[in-house]
Structures are given as structure tokens and as C-alpha cells.
Amino acid sequence: MAAPGMLESDLSNAVTLLKNLQEQVMAVTAQVQALTKKVQAGAYPTEKGLSFLEVKDQLLLMYLMDLSHLILDKASGGSLRGHAAVLRLVEIRTVLEKLRPLDQKLKYQIDKLVKTAVTGSLSENDPLRFKPHPSNMMSKLSSEDEEEGEAEDGHSEASGKKSVKGVAKKYVPPRLVPVHYDETEAEQEKKLLERAKRRALSSSVIRELKEQYSDAPEEIRDARHPHVTRQSQEDQHRINYEESMMVRLSVSKREKGRRKRAHVMSSQLHSLTHFSDISALTGGTARLDEDQNPIKRKKIPKKGRKKKGFRRRR
Amino acid sequence: MNDTVTSQTRKFMTSRPLQKKQIVIDILHPGKVTIAKTEIREKLARMYKTTPNVILVFGLKTHFGHDTTTSFGMIYNSLDCKKKNQPKHRLSRHGLCEQKKISRKQQKERKNGMKKVRGTLNSRRIINFKKK
Numbered sequence: 001m002a003a004p005g006m007l008e009s010d011l012s013n014a015v016t017l018l019k020n021l022q023e024q025v026m027a028v029t030a031q032v033q034a035l036t037k038k039v040q041a042g043a044y045p046t047e048k049g050l051s052f053l054e055v056k057d058q059l060l061l062m063y064l065m066d067l068s069h070l071i072l073d074k075a076s077g078g079s080l081r082g083h084a085a086v087l088r089l090v091e092i093r094t095v096l097e098k099l100r101p102l103d104q105k106l107k108y109q110i111d112k113l114v115k116t117a118v119t120g121s122l123s124e125n126d127p128l129r130f131k132p133h134p135s136n137m138m139s140k141l142s143s144e145d146e147e148e149g150e151a152e153d154g155h156s157e158a159s160g161k162k163s164v165k166g167v168a169k170k171y172v173p174p175r176l177v178p179v180h181y182d183e184t185e186a187e188q189e190k191k192l193l194e195r196a197k198r199r200a201l202s203s204s205v206i207r208e209l210k211e212q213y214s215d216a217p218e219e220i221r222d223a224r225h226p227h228v229t230r231q232s233q234e235d236q237h238r239i240n241y242e243e244s245m246m247v248r249l250s251v252s253k254r255e256k257g258r259r260k261r262a263h264v265m266s267s268q269l270h271s272l273t274h275f276s277d278i279s280a281l282t283g284g285t286a287r288l289d290e291d292q293n294p295i296k297r298k299k300i301p302k303k304g305r306k307k308k309g310f311r312r313r314r
Numbered sequence: 315m316n317d318t319v320t321s322q323t324r325k326f327m328t329s330r331p332l333q334k335k336q337i338v339i340d341i342l343h344p345g346k347v348t349i350a351k352t353e354i355r356e357k358l359a360r361m362y363k364t365t366p367n368v369i370l371v372f373g374l375k376t377h378f379g380h381d382t383t384t385s386f387g388m389i390y391n392s393l394d395c396k397k398k399n400q401p402k403h404r405l406s407r408h409g410l411c412e413q414k415k416i417s418r419k420q421q422k423e424r425k426n427g428m429k430k431v432r433g434t435l436n437s438r439r440i441i442n443f444k445k446k
Binding site: 242243244247248 | 324325336338373384
């Protein structure tokens with residue numbers, strides 16, 4: 001029968017394994033006894049260390065104890081079902097698993113500490129060495145004064161002291177009163193010129209020149225009305241208001257005059273022969289359009305004005 | 315209405331609290347004078363399937379040089395709503411309300427006369443009686 005043959009070979013294996021086990025157990029016991037002697041003698045003080053690591057130590061020890069208890073029971077033929085040590089083991093295991101991410105986060109710090117403890121000094125490219133130097137934050141001027149002071153003979157100390165004192169004085173913010181700013185004539189003219197230049201640049205003459213000389217493809221746009229004047233915008237606003245409120249607004253005399261003038265200007269053949277004003281670029285005299293230079297009237301205060309109702313241009 | 319007159323409605327809005335619908339009407343009438351309000355009402359009645367007496371048309375404005383007119387319209391749910399919610403001058407234009415025509419001069423004379431008198435009518439009568 002094969003069974004006794006197998007058993008015999010297994011037996012020799014088992015005997016060798018058991019011998020190995022015995023040797024190893026003896027070695028381990030010797031080490032553990034040495035450790036316990038050292039710990040009892042107080043060679044490993046853990047008061048000032050990381051409590052996290054101490055907790056881990058204790059947990060691991062408890063785990064080992066429970067495990068050995070289980071092995072003992074099993075080796076003497078007992079069953080492990082419902083053993084109290086199993087539950088304890090499970091509990092300790094879960095806690096250890098939860099500690100693992102913390103361990104990872106602290107790994108860097110711990111490694112550095114250990115290295116410092118071992119080597120006794122920080123490494124060269126350790127970022128901890130690069131701490132801020134407040135002395136570098138002193139203003140350059142004061143440092144210059146100091147240097148100049150030092151160059152002179154006999155006055156070095158006094159000036160040095162002065163500059164140091166100046167640095168140490170409390171900061172007093174300057175007392176400034178807001179003053180009304182009136183644009184000077186020159187600035188107003190400059191502004192008008194700027195505006196006229198911008199308008200001239202976007203006029204039809206310049207645009208056509210650009211199209212002529214540029215390589216970009218020609219764009220044909222379906223524009224509503226190329227000249228959106230102020231009057232037309234106001235008319236649109238008025239129409240929107242009337243239709244949404246279902247009322248008819250009255251038109252003042254001034255408004256009528258403005259409309260008439262705008263209508264007359266656009267209905268004549270004026271726009272055919274008179275192109276937009278590019279005198280700002282060529283340097284000639286400017287033609288004034290009512291649209292571009294509206295007469296400024298005094299502003300009525302916004303507080304008294306009601307938001308409701310149609311806001312007319314005075 | 316003839317075929318030459320076309321109308322288009324815009325900005326339709328229903329107002330539940332005021333029990334009405336309001337619209338903006340654009341009317342195109344080439345070669346004609348401005349269309350009368352009654353005709354516009356009839357047209358709207360046909361469009362919205364109601365009687366013309368609940369419809370109110372006002373604010374007609376013909377664009378100068380063009381053959382279009384823009385007007386506002388309101389379609390009420392019932393005649394009562396219309397009577398309640400509209401000002402008297404509009405209702406009188408539609409024949410629903412009679413407005414008293416006291417001349418302006420008379421109104422002002424009355425007002426100035428009232429300035430000289432103090433107290434209500436009854437109290438004045440009592441005072442006069444007591445004086446006598």
C-alpha cells in the first residue's frame with residue numbers, strides 16, 4: 001500500500017522539521033529573554049518619544065501574546081471555535097490596519113528624525129536649513145546708510161545708531177485729504193483728440209483702406225444699421241418702454257427738435273459725399289457732430305430722482 | 315377687412331390678476347389712412363374668438379412716411395372686468411361710460427370758492443343757524 005510508504009517519507013520530513021522548529025524556538029526564546037532584561041533594566045525609555053509608535057509597540061505585543069495563546073491551545077488539541085483570543089486578535093488587527101495610513105504620513109518625519117539621531121547633524125540639502133532671515137528684510141536704504149556711516153571716520157557709531165533708530169520707529173500713515181480733481185484744458189483737449197482718433201480709425205474710409213491692403217478674406221456682414229447714433233438708441237429705448245408698459249409717452253419740444261435734426265441729416269444725400277471725419281488722423285480741423293459732442297448739462301442728484309418711469313434726456 | 319390690410323400681433327401677455335390679455339398690434343395698410351379702432355377690434359375678436367365689446371384698442375401711432383401703425387390692445391375676460399379696470403376716458407371712447415363735461419373754468423371757480431369756506435356742509439349750516 002502506498003499509504004505507509006508515504007507516511008514513512010513524511011515521517012522523516014516531519015522529524016527534520018520538528019528539529020528545526022525546536023532550534024529556532026530556542027533561539028527566539030533566548031532573544032526575547034535578552035530583550036525583556038534590557039527593557040526591565042530601562043534601556044529603552046519611551047517617554048519623550050512618539051506616542052504613536054509606543055501604541056503600535058503595545059498593540060503588536062498584545063497581538064503576539066494572543067497568537068501564542070491560540071497556538072498553544074491548538075497544539076494541545078483544542079478547538080479554536082468561539083475562542084476569546086480570536087476576537088481580541090481581530091480587534092487588534094483592525095486597529096493596526098487603521099494605523100497604517102497614519103504611519104505612512106509620518107514615515108518621512110520619522111526617517112528624518114532617525115537620521116538626525118544617527119548622524120548627529122542635518123543633511124546639506126535639508127529644507128529645514130532654509131529658515132527665514134529677518135535681518136535680510138531690513139530696507140536696503142538703511143543698510144546703505146549704515147555702510148556710509150561706517151565709511152566716515154568718527155561718525156560711524158552715531159549715524160549707525162540713528163539709522164537703526166529710524167528703522168525701529170512706529171509707522172505713521174500720511175494724512176491726506178481727498179481733493180477735487182479738475183481736468184486742465186490741455187488734458188481735456190488731449191482726451192477729445194484721443195476719442196476723435198479712435199473714432200476716425202474705425203470709420204469707413206480707414207476700414208476700406210484696411211480691407212484693400214490686408215490679406216484676410218473679405219467679410220460681408222448683414223448689419224442692422226452701421227451708424228448707431230445716440231438718437232436712434234434713445235428712440236429704440238423709448239419704443240421698448242412704450243410697448244412693455246402699454247402707454248404712450250409725450251415728446252417734448254427739445255426731443256422733437258433733436259429728432260428732426262437727426263432725421264434731416266440722415267435723409268439728405270449728405271452721407272453720400274461727406275465721409276466720416278478723419279481729421280484726427282490727418283491733422284485738419286474737426287467737424288463737430290451733435291452726436292459726438294453732446295452739450296453737457298448739469299446733473300440732477302440721483303437721490304431725489306425716482307427710478308420708476310421713463311428717464312428722458314433733458 | 316380687405317386683403318391689403320395685414321396685422322401682426324407681438325408681445326402677447328396674459329395677466330391673470332387683471333383678467334386680461336394684452337398685445338401689441340402692428341398693422342400694415344399700404345395706400346390707406348389709419349384704420350379705425352372699431353375695425354381693429356373686430357379683427358381681434360375674430361382672431362381670439364370673442365365679442366368685440368370686451369376688446370379695448372388704444373394708443374394708435376402711425377409711423378411717419380411708412381404705412382404702418384402700432385397700437386395696443388387688451389382683451390378682457392368679461393365686460394365687467396373691463397369696466398372695472400379701465401380709466402373712464404377710454405371707456406367713454408368705446409361708448410360704455412359717460413364722462414361729465416364740466417368746463418375747466420367752472421372747475422377752477424368752484425375750487426377757489428371752496429377755499430374761502432371752512433368746515434363741512436352740515437357744520438356750516440349749524441353755524442349759520444346759530445348765527446341767526
